[in-house]
Amino acid sequence: MDSKPVVHKKIENKPGWQNETVFYQIYPMGFCGAPYENDGKPVSRIGKVKDWVPHLQKLNVGAVYFSPVFESDSHGYDTRDYRKIDCRLGTNEDFKEVCQALHEAGIRVVLDGVFNHVGRGFWAFQDVLKNRERSPYKDWFHINFGGNSGYNDGLWYEGWEGHFELVKLNLQNPQVVEHLLSCVGGWMEEFGIDGLRLDVAYMVDQNFMRRLHGYCRERRPDFFLLGEMIHGDYRRIMNPEMLDSVTNYECYKGLYSAFNSLNMFEIAHSLNRQFGPEGWTLYKGEHLVCFADNHDVSRIHSILTDKNQIKPLYAALYGMPGIPCLYYGSEWGAEGDKKDGDPALRPCFDAPVENDLTEFLSKLGKVKAESPALCYGDFKNETLLNKQWVIRRACQEETVLVAVNAEGSGFNVNCGHHGPAVELLSGEKRELNGCIELPPYGVKIYRLG
Structure with missing residues (x-):
């Protein structure tokens, strides 16, 4: 071989x-x-x-x-x-x-x-x-020939966390x-x-x-x-x-x-x-x-x-x-x-x-x-609410925001960015004016700039 x-x-x-x-x-x-x-x-x-x-x-x-x-x-x-x-x-x-x-x-x-x-x-x-x-x-x-097991082997051995069908x-x-x-x-x-x-x-x-x-x-x-x-x-x-x-x-x-x-x-x-x-x-x-x-x-x-x-x-x-x-x-x-x-x-x-x-x-x-x-990229909690959350991931090449909405109502969540961005799931380009529009149970992933 x-x-x-x-x-x-x-x-x-x-x-x-x-x-x-x-x-x-x-x-x-x-x-x-x-x-x-x-x-x-x-x-x-x-x-x-x-x-x-x-x-x-x-x-x-x-x-x-x-x-x-x-x-x-x-x-x-x-x-x-x-x-x-x-x-x-x-x-x-x-x-x-x-x-x-x-x-x-x-x-x-x-x-x-x-x-x-x-x-x-x-x-x-x-x-x-x-x-x-x-x-x-x-x-x-790990065997003791002077002991016994639950299987009546006439010897004891160590099992995994008490499971003796698994021999350590x-x-x-x-x-x-x-x-x-x-x-x-x-x-x-x-x-x-x-x-x-x-x-x-x-x-x-x-x-x-x-x-x-x-x-x-x-x-x-x-x-x-x-x-x-x-x-x-x-x-x-x-x-x-x-x-x-x-x-x-x-x-x-x-x-x-x-x-x-x-x-x-x-x-x-x-x-x-x-x-x-x-x-x-x-x-x-x-x-x-x-x-x-x-x-x-x-x-x-x-x-x-x-x-x-x-x-x-x-x-x-x-x-x-x-x-x-x-x-x-x-x-x-x-x-x-x-x-x-x-x-x-x-x-x-x-x-x-x-x-x-x-x-x-x-x-x-x-x-x-x-x-x-x-x-x-580095990690930061950009915006944190009970039902909405924006993650910021940033490296030298780019900054990305991941925004999620955990509830069944739409919500505009603050994001701290004013300027152009590309939504990566859809390819849509738009201006973010300090907030991200999230539909019910929505997800948006923006590359900034």
Whole structure:
């Protein structure tokens, strides 16, 4: 096998590419309609993604983030083998063809790196269950042979946050680290992947993340490393030695809560705390991954009390600092409630639906990708009211105002700019005389000057 990772012709080797990119998350097991439990029956399903490429292009998506694709016990986060595509999805060759199709369309590929734990069916853990103290893999896990487990294994092991179907790996064991890195290298070579999202990165061994960073960057200087971070100081793992970005759960909550309570102050406060003009703000200059929903939470169309707010909410998502990520199906307003269980959040859709919302998101994606200010600009709350909000994003090349109206009545909101401007969603040129006219649930994005 060639030791150099694949870089397809339409994918430019450009460090920082993610900062100008709209991401799209697919949960493959649900997307493809695979059985929830691994039945061991090989069925080629993953090729379905290729049929969605034109839809992704219409949305101006630049990267697909795949939730787990490797052989697992059930939902994908309980890995059996990091080197083999799950038989319920197809073969390695099937997935390679998917990656090639995406790359040929100019869409990068990011995989879920589930390195904190494996499933009970993981080959090395099965060897420990069989051979106990004689197993050469006994130190790959945190095991007490004098204890017992809920599965009556005759030994105790550490699970992930009390879930003993997920066996915690010992990431301080050099053999474990070498195995995982060799698998990542194999993914880079075989599939040409462009990045990884680290599952539960908030608890992954930091020395392992340093090793992973060095390993990937040596092979691809533009390789993107993202971590799942739910709370705490994001810079603990988002730094030059570890990860490029993390998930912005603080603003995920602030976004839907602000619209549901008609209190734009909540999301504006979070963003000002993270990116505002004051010198003390936490993450100025960083690019966090922002989202309205994902495979672990209720879909945004189900969360919103007033469904008419969906467009201004997405406009705020694309207008705030960060890397926007859509979750498959939510671009047309699919429903899904966490109280109905995870499978309700991860359904199979026969084909993409295109409607007024997808058309709006297509325009937003184009505006985002073509605007230096929206990708890199400073952030300021220009005007902040309970139901209306104007964001100012400014860089050397341009200044952009993003104005949203969360209520069903029109409103003229102050913007502090007197002069010419171009509305980027429509292309309309007009003079702004200190205010922006917003229709009910309206959105306006102006480039000033």
